[in-house]
Amino acid sequence: MGMFLSKYSMLNALGYGADRPVITETKKILDRFKLFGLILHDPHSHSDFHQTMQNSFERLDFLTGRDFLFLSLTNPPKSWLERNEKRDYFGIWEPDKLLSFSNSYTTSDESISTYTIAQSLNISFDDLPVIILTNNFQFNQYIVVRTCSRHLIQQMTEIGYFSSQKDKYFSLVNDSDFNKMIGDIDLCGGSYQISNEESLAKTLSDFLAFVVSENRNSHDQKLAEIQIGNFITKFKSNKDLLRDPDRIEQLNLFLLGCLSNISRPTRQNDLQIDERCESESKIILKTFNKVYPVFEPLNDELRHFQYKANRESTIRHGLDIDEGIDYSPLVLCLCKIFEIETNLSIVHWVRKNLNIEMPKYFKKHKEGSEEYKITPSPAVVPNPRPIDFNKGYRTKWIAPGIGESELVMLTLYKEGEFPPEITNYESLFSNWAIIRQFRNKAAHTDSLGRTAFDNVFQSFGNINTINLLGQFNDLKWTLKQY
Numbered sequence: 450m451g452m453f454l455s456k457y458s459m460l461n462a463l464g465y466g467a468d469r470p471v472i473t474e475t476k477k478i479l480d481r482f483k484l485f486g487l488i489l490h491d492p493h494s495h496s497d498f499h500q501t502m503q504n505s506f507e508r509l510d511f512l513t514g515r516d517f518l519f520l521s522l523t524n525p526p527k528s529w530l531e532r533n534e535k536r537d538y539f540g541i542w543e544p545d546k547l548l549s550f551s552n553s554y555t556t557s558d559e560s561i562s563t564y565t566i567a568q569s570l571n572i573s574f575d576d577l578p579v580i581i582l583t584n585n586f587q588f589n590q591y592i593v594v595r596t597c598s599r600h601l602i603q604q605m606t607e608i609g610y611f612s613s614q615k616d617k618y619f620s621l622v623n624d625s626d627f628n629k630m631i632g633d634i635d636l637c638g639g640s641y642q643i644s645n646e647e648s649l650a651k652t653l654s655d656f657l658a659f660v661v662s663e664n665r666n667s668h669d670q671k672l673a674e675i676q677i678g679n680f681i682t683k684f685k686s687n688k689d690l691l692r693d694p695d696r697i698e699q700l701n702l703f704l705l706g707c708l709s710n711i712s713r714p715t716r717q718n719d720l721q722i723d724e725r726c727e728s729e730s731k732i733i734l735k736t737f738n739k740v741y742p743v744f745e746p747l748n749d750e751l752r753h754f755q756y757k758a759n760r761e762s763t764i765r766h767g768l769d770i771d772e773g774i775d776y777s778p779l780v781l782c783l784c785k786i787f788e789i790e791t792n793l794s795i796v797h798w799v800r801k802n803l804n805i806e807m808p809k810y811f812k813k814h815k816e817g818s819e820e821y822k823i824t825p826s827p828a829v830v831p832n833p834r835p836i837d838f839n840k841g842y843r844t845k846w847i848a849p850g851i852g853e854s855e856l857v858m859l860t861l862y863k864e865g866e867f868p869p870e871i872t873n874y875e876s877l878f879s880n881w882a883i884i885r886q887f888r889n890k891a892a893h894t895d896s897l898g899r900t901a902f903d904n905v906f907q908s909f910g911n912i913n914t915i916n917l918l919g920q921f922n923d924l925k926w927t928l929k930q931y
Contacts (some may be wrong), residue, residue: 457657457669461676463586464651479518483619484612485586486519486605487649488596489570490578491563494728498578501598509602513609519580522563556660557710557739564732565706568699569652570641574729575812580604584621586650592621593801595637604634638844646687655680656703680707688777694892698781701891702733705778709739722786722913725922727793732785737782744779776902777827777891783909786887787881792848794921795858797928799823799866800838807928814841825856826863852885870924873915880908880917 462472479485492499502521513519529819551681556562567574570581576595583591596604610628619627622642659682661673684704691697719738722730795814801807803821815821821839836857840847848854855878861867861876871877887905891897912918 457460457654460650460654460657461672464648482518483516483615483617485583487581488519488521489563489567489581492559495578498598501601505602509605512606514613516612517609534638546557559922560732561706561736565703566656566749569703571645571699576639583649587648589645589648590621591649592631592642594634595632595639597637601637607634656707659707663710667684687893698892701778701781705736705740705782709736723918723922726918727789730789732780733786739780741779745774775896776899777897780887780891780897780905783905784884787884788851790918790921791854794924796848798924799857801928803838805839811929812846813844814846815839823857826860829859830856851888855881855885859897870920876915877917878910880911
């Protein structure tokens with residue numbers, strides 16, 4: 450059975466339980482479902498899948514049965530809404546159909562929204578589209594299954610059939626029937642389990658709070674503003690507690706994507722990158738361009754949200770700190786773009802030189818017992834250790850760290866081995882060092898000020914000025930066609 454993801458009230462109640470009447474009614478209606486799913490995809494990067502999803506919504510709604518409820522960012526057809534408006538979940542809480550499409554909230558950009566939610570749920574953009582499965586929105590554990598336009602209907606039908614045959618309460622980890630079903634529908638190259646800091650309901654409602662706060666006519670606005678303040682405090686606490694730089698990076702990108710929903714005038718001269726850059730890079734840059742112009746004025750607004758969240762407190766948290774604004778989210782945006790584009794050009798050139806066949810293993814792990822490692826020169830770094838350019842599992846490839854790739858390229862350049870597509874290695878290495886330095890600081894517990902941001906912004910500008918991203922793409926397309 451299908452429903453669209455738009456209602457902040459439902460997710461806020463499930464995540465935080467503040468509104469007892471709402472959560473009681475929500476649980477009563479959702480209690481009859483045995484399994485829940487969220488289909489996550491970018492309508493632009495995955496246009497074929499998006500078309501399939503739109504065209505198949507009614508069919509999927511029928512095929513998945515009454516025991517499996519799936520949510521989608523895709524709006525269902527109007528004809529389906531008119532036929533099914535009397536379903537019990539449309540009557541949750543208010544007689545005016547709060548779940549009705551006409552009363553749903555619209556995010557500022559669908560691609561940014563998808564990317565932002567994926568980051569918060571610890572899902573790689575490369576894995577999209579995915580089906581996220583849980584048997585309770587209040588749990589922080591869920592299963593991710595990759596999907597595609599070819600296999601979507603088959604996968605969803607199998608999930609619906611499994612749900613119809615299963616008792617209501619079962620383990621997502623230890624249930625043999627569920628694990629077999631996941632294996633059967635793993636048709637697109639990947640399924641895995643995630644345990645996050647927050648439940649699905651909290652994560653999704655945190656994101657929607659920023660959307661709802663912009664709707665001045667919404668009865669949810671006040672609740673959303675309080676939640677934003679609490680979210681900012683929680684963000685700072687997570688950054689202090691977490692020790693995984695990649696997860697800290699994801700949470701910073703999640704925050705920036707949330708902030709992109711707070712609409713303000715944009716500046717005239719947005720940053721641009723080569724058109725051949727990856728879709729992920731383009732989405733990150735679009736997010737940066739939406740938030741950067743108002744980041745300092747935005748601080749006052751965030752302080753307002755925090756004040757509303759706790760009027761009694763004199764302690765300030767989150768982005769509102771004595772030292773000023775934490776520019777880490779903006780810094781990580783630009784560093785992430787550089788890292789993505791470097792990994793798919795220069796790093797892949799190194800992999801090809803290590804006899805990893807291109808384009809067969811472009812962005813893929815090569816299975817086998819052979820090692821594909823390079824040890825940097827001691828002249829570049831004291832006590833060097835081997836760096837693996839073929840980390841991964843099955844077909845999933847994991848790139849070396851941005852600093853590791855830098856050490857290897859410095860070594861190869863000194864030895865006279867380098868791709869000719871790059872014409873200014875002096876500028877590349879000098880700007881690479883700055884980006885690597887502040888990327889590592891931002892992805893740990895450091896709070897970065899305006900000076901750090903200016904350094905990274907200048908380095909990214911230098912890279913653009915001499916067309917390094919264009920040269921990266923020249924090299925990338927050579928490797929993809931090799």
